[in-house]
Amino acid sequence: MSIKIITDSTSDLPLDLAESLGVTIVPANVIFGQEQFKDRIEMSPAQFYQRLVDSPVHPTTSAPSIGQFVEAYESVAPDADGIVSVHVSAKLSATYNAAVQASEQVSLDCPIEVIDSEQATFGLGLPVIAAATSAAEGADFDTVVKVARSANERSRCIALFDTLEYLQRGGRIGKAQAMVGSILRIKPMIIVQDGEVQPLGKARTYAKGLAQIQQVARDFGPAENLCVMYSTDEDAARQLADSISDLLPEGQDPIVAPLGPGVGAHVGPGAVGIVSLTASTGE
Structure with a gap:
């Protein structure tokens, strides 16, 4: 049991x-017109970005259903002493609310803690990794919950976009709306803060934008874990990862991973981001 x-x-x-x-992933839905796909299961990131570029139809997304969460909870419960369910910011998606409702509907012999990460993409992913690592090391339910919540508080997600068009179309633009209309050939930078997308700055070129988000990551200080995400430019992501790897403990490398369809529908091609799980102070 675990x-x-x-x-x-x-x-x-x-x-x-x-x-x-040992992490169970409940997929969001990605919709192109009348076609619906389960994020990463029925459509990979590579397939998604190719279709995003080629299709005249702009994709939309929808949260997993309450039923999907009920099924997930019931599937892991027989071997569980507890379930810790960590999700994308409730201000960005209905996913968290669906998970809460599912947790209230199921009748299990173990506790469920549903946590709003107030983050997205690997801003959520790194706390999930921290929680899963703690669970694999044999930590009890309360400790794993504490680890997840601590990691959420230390997770910093920033990104450089080629355009805010996709974020605006998807309705996830938040306070970064202030940058729309003022941008002519300017590369916008955002930060996920207080559960929503907020403006971080603007760069005149993509290269200058990369340098700026690298500096912001350095300003966050030493990291317990790092990830560089990308939508379509893996080479830029790997170069960026190399440039900030010294923020990690010796011998540890940043994760480099593609933004999946569920997030990619809102960021579009040419996006790259950094998530820093800042080192714990031990408090």
């Missing part, structure tokens, strides 16, 4: 990594 970790696909955890950590 503590089971559940998250949703907007965590952007690659499926093989999730499997190795």
Whole structure:
């Protein structure tokens, strides 16, 4: 018996990594016109971005259903001493609310803690990894919950976009709306803060934008874990990861991972981001 970790696909955890950590992922839905796909299960990131570029139809997304969460909780419960379910910000998606309602509907022999990460993509993914690692080390339910909440508080997600068009179309633009209309050939930068997308700055070129988000990551200080995410430019992401790897403990490398369809529908091609799980002060 152990503590089971559940998250949703907007965590952007690659499926093989999730499997190795024992994390169950409940997929969001990606919709092109009349066609619906389960994020990463029925449509990979590579397939999604190719279709995003080629299709005249702008994709939309929808949260997993309450029923999907009920099924997930019931599937892991027989081998669980507790379930810790960590999800994308409730201000960005209905996913958290669906998970809460599912937790109230099921009748299980173990407790469920549903946590609003107030983050997205690997801003959620790194706390999930921290919680799963704690569970794998044999921590009890309360300790894993504490680890997840501590990691959420230390998770910093920033990104450089080629355009805010996709974020605006998807209705997730939040306070970054202030940058729309003033941007002519300017590369916008955002930060996920207080559960929503907020403006971080603007750069005149993509290269200058990369340099700026690298500096912001450095300003966050030493990291317990790092991830560089990308939508379509893996080479830029890997170069960026190399440039900030010294923020991690010696011998540890940043994760480099694609933004999945559930997030990609809102960021578009050319996006790159950094998530820093800042080092714990031990308090």
